[in-house]
Amino acid sequence: MKIKEIIATLEKFAAPELQEDYDNAGLITGESGWECTGALCTLDVTVETLREAIDNNCNLVIAHHPIVFKGLKRINGNSYVERVIIEAIKNDIAIYAAHTNLDNVILGVNAMIAKRLGLKSITILQPKKKMLRRLITFAPVDKAEDVRNAVFAAGAGQIGKYSECSFNSDGTGTFKAEEGADPYVGEIGERHRERETKIEIVYPFYLEEQVVKALIDNHPYEEVAYDIFTMENVHFGIGAGIIGELEEPADEKDFLKLVKEQFRADGLRHTEMLGKPIKTVAVCGGAGSFLIRKAAQKGSDMYITADVKYHEFFDAEGKLVLVDIGHYESEQFTIDLLYDLLAEKFPTFAVLKTKVNTNPVKYFA
Ligand SMILES: [Zn+2]
Secondary structure, eight states, rough: OOHHHHHHHHHHSSOGGGGTTOOOOEEESSOOBBBOOOEEEESOHHHHHHHHHHHHTTEEEEEESSSSOOOOOOOOSSSSSHHHHHHHHHHTEEEEEHHHHHHHTTTSSSHHHHHHHEEEEEEEEEEEEEEEEEEEEEEGGGGHHHHHHHHHHTTTTTTTBBBBEEEEEEEEEEEEETTTTTOSSSSSSSSEEEEEEEEEEEEEEHHHHHHHHHHHHHHHSSSEEEEEEEOSSEEEEEEEEEEEEEEEEEEEEHHHHHHHTTTTOOOOOOOOOOSOOEEEEEEEEEEGGGGGGHHHTOOOEEEEEEOOOOOHHHGGGSSEEEOOOHHHHTTTHHHHHHHHHHHOOOOOOEEEEOOOOOOOOOOOO
16 A cells, blocks of 8 residues: 555545644655555654654654644754654655644544543534635536536535535526537537526535536536635634533533543643533643633633643633643544544554653653
8 A cells, every 4th residue: 555545544534735824734754655564653753653663664654743843954963853854764754744634623633632521512613714615517407417426526515414415506508609619519600598507516625626627527518617606604624622512510620630530641730610510611632722712702611722821821711711731631642533544444554553652741740
């Protein structure tokens, strides 16, 4: 199996186009055309995890955090990032990162956190706008089904848990083929009237190329008429953080105890308890201070995230209990997510989870 086949599986789940502007997710070292000998899943790439990959005959390391993030001007081994890159290249190891694109899909990093906490009815805390586009096209009535099928097969027409969604209305199209044209119906130089179906279908923006290609390739006309609109709607499956409900309201202290256990945290930093039961919980793996107000606005009793700075704790404003469980702690189950995605799709292929704890933060207790 080629590395690109593994990447395709990961990117079908979390499209690289969904990463934030500042991010550097994707293939960082190695070539997608290499034959893959085995894949090792990890949160961070360190020299130790590279060593582990080599010892286990894996030439692909799949990480959540991109080892090259800000760009490198020299690669002389002065920093751990440079040393990892040197080691990876010397040993023909490909490094692939699924970072904010994996944060931004509803079944990604945050769903793993929500699952650990037993949250039900999860939705995205801050869904993104302008993720969806609408395609409008016109096909002869008897060819409309072929066109719809082709566009559906390219991934269009998915709305939440429904697929093959479209709206269709019949009407009359007109056109006059000019000299040199090769019309599917009608005569050169004469205005033709054709019964057509207007087909409207939505799709996420990153599928545009394949959707338009499917349309053109499967439409009978020489010149295919179509319109594309960017929609203002939010996409409920794409965005930051997750909010959900506990099956039974929990006592604040009991719930914090559960959080500490589930995430194997050596310590939790949190704002003052509010003396009320916890029912609605928001979560965001990694640095999630930017969602504190959103979590409060949406009625969360507790917001669980990481990398909260001193002044940001004040932003809880007594509206919720803000809990910092640690960056590594919050995202550690992303390793299982990456592993499960591949193990399910390629049951006989060598996929491993790292045994190295890459958390650089230690607690002195
Ligand atoms: Zn992170």
